[in-house]
Amino acid sequence: MLPHERPPLPPADLNRINPAIWPRTSGRTDGTLTIGHVDVRDLAREHGTPLFVLDEHDVRARMRDYVTAFAGSDVHYAGKAFLCREIVRWLHDEGLGLDVASGGELAVALSVGFPPERITMHGNNKSVAELTRALEVGVGRIVVDSYEEIARLGHLAERHGKRPKVMIRVTTGVEAHTHEFIATAHDDQKFGLSLSAGAAAEAVRRILALPSLELVGLHSHIGSQIVDTAGFEVAARRLAGLLVQIKDEHGVVLPELDLGGGYGIAYVEDDEAPDVKEIADGLREIVTKVCEDAGLPVPRLTVEPGRAIVGPGGVTLYEVGTVKDVEGLRTYVSVDGGMSDNVRTALYGADYTVTLASRASTAEPMLSRVVGKHCESGDIVVRDCFLPSDLAPGDLLAVAATGAYCRSLASNYNYLPKPAVVAVADGAARVIVRGETEDDLLRGQL
Numbered sequence: 001m002l003p004h005e006r007p008p009l010p011p012a013d014l015n016r017i018n019p020a021i022w023p024r025t026s027g028r029t030d031g032t033l034t035i036g037h038v039d040v041r042d043l044a045r046e047h048g049t050p051l052f053v054l055d056e057h058d059v060r061a062r063m064r065d066y067v068t069a070f071a072g073s074d075v076h077y078a079g080k081a082f083l084c085r086e087i088v089r090w091l092h093d094e095g096l097g098l099d100v101a102s103g104g105e106l107a108v109a110l111s112v113g114f115p116p117e118r119i120t121m122h123g124n125n126k127s128v129a130e131l132t133r134a135l136e137v138g139v140g141r142i143v144v145d146s147y148e149e150i151a152r153l154g155h156l157a158e159r160h161g162k163r164p165k166v167m168i169r170v171t172t173g174v175e176a177h178t179h180e181f182i183a184t185a186h187d188d189q190k191f192g193l194s195l196s197a198g199a200a201a202e203a204v205r206r207i208l209a210l211p212s213l214e215l216v217g218l219h220s221h222i223g224s225q226i227v228d229t230a231g232f233e234v235a236a237r238r239l240a241g242l243l244v245q246i247k248d249e250h251g252v253v254l255p256e257l258d259l260g261g262g263y264g265i266a267y268v269e270d271d272e273a274p275d276v277k278e279i280a281d282g283l284r285e286i287v288t289k290v291c292e293d294a295g296l297p298v299p300r301l302t303v304e305p306g307r308a309i310v311g312p313g314g315v316t317l318y319e320v321g322t323v324k325d326v327e328g329l330r331t332y333v334s335v336d337g338g339m340s341d342n343v344r345t346a347l348y349g350a351d352y353t354v355t356l357a358s359r360a361s362t363a364e365p366m367l368s369r370v371v372g373k374h375c376e377s378g379d380i381v382v383r384d385c386f387l388p389s390d391l392a393p394g395d396l397l398a399v400a401a402t403g404a405y406c407r408s409l410a411s412n413y414n415y416l417p418k419p420a421v422v423a424v425a426d427g428a429a430r431v432i433v434r435g436e437t438e439d440d441l442l443r444g445q446l
């Protein structure tokens with residue numbers, strides 16, 4: 001720790017399972033963490049560690065919360081957060097649509113019969129093969145991201161005798177992160193067509209000139225882990241301005257507006273996750289007002305939450321391998337996974353909450369850092385935390401809110417197999433993604 005950094009304060013109760021951070025069905029029974037009424041020691045015994053545990057009730061409830069709060073609009077789950085066949089089945093049951101960002105994500109959805117018309121395809125560099133597949137199966141929307149793609153898709157659609165519905169990904173110049181938003185500077189990025197530079201308006205012209213494409217709306221995604229709606233307001237205003245411009249220039253009123261995802265969740269004690277109903281009411285009000293002010297009919301709204309659906313219901317279980325006290329600094333606790341199952345700490349400096357899961361402890365708190373087993377000193381799972389000072393090899397640790405952007409960003413760095421994902425509910429656990437084996441790692445090696 002650098003001299004100017006003050007150590008964080010230990011929490012009042014190291015054993016507390018804060019319901020704002022942990023899955024809705026989690027708690028302690030006789031000191032041990034349970035999720036979905038399943039004892040984590042049983043999960044570790046049966047499925048090994050590291051292990052992703054997904055609380056089915058939690059994830060499904062959040063899906064329903066979004067559908068209810070956004071009644072009259074479309075909720076498309078952003079599959080990049082975490083996608084597998086079972087999640088697709090849950091989406092289907094709960095009435096959501098799906099956003100895919102690649103042919104692979106599309107294949108997962110189609111493999112279990114998800115209706116293609118409820119799928120939106122994203123990506124700044126979709127291949128001809130991906131676009132062709134999207135056309136063949138008839139995905140509901142394709143969000144175009146460049147002039148090249150407009151020409152490419154127009155040509156492919158004509159060749160296949162199709163007329164796909166397309167939206168334009170507009171760079172509104174707003175990038176929002178958590179507590180602040182910057183409304184001027186973020187045209188400098190790979191996604192979208194700039195509003196201020198006129199590229200979005202030019203994309204409209206090009207699409208309208210192609211009879212093989214049907215332009216249905218505008219799309220904007222302003223960032224991730226956003227906790228207030230101020231940035232959406234700026235983006236919505238700017239998009240409405242473009243809708244007016246399109247109406248004036250072409251006499252066309254576009255019927256749809258997609259405001260993307262990015263709704264924040266609580267990772268640590270001080271985080272405040274926005275309430276989904278407040279988000280929905282806020283966005284609807286903003287869009288209605290800006291459109292009415294501009295004399296436009298209110299378009300049908302789509303939102304694309306990823307993290308907020310699947311993040312809070314996920315927990316990663318690890319087994320402690322070594323506990324190393326670095327005198328005067330902190331204790332390094334090494335676990336059996338690391339940046340290969342959770343790269344967010346190394347990639348974004350993300351914060352997490354961790355607890356001793358296999359038992360409760362009344363020992364003194366010790367300032368700790370949970371690290372992985374990879375050959376990188378940046379291989380950190382939880383940067384600053386307190387764990388009980390009687391922590392020992394063989395104990396299980398649980399890290400909260402790992403349902404989103406952990407398994408989906410997992411790698412085989414150092415040839416570690418990717419962990420299994422089990423869904424827990426009502427006292428039972430079932431594997432929804434099989435853990436990789438050494439055979440999986442060797443497959444494809446010539």
Ligand SMILES: Cc1ncc(COP(=O)(O)O)c(C=O)c1O
Pocket residue numbers: 078080081099122221223224225260261262263304305306307308404
């Ligand atoms: C276009 C688009 N929609 C939705 C999302 C989902 O964001 P989140 O998981 O933060 O809700 C993303 C995330 O990068 C995105 O790029």
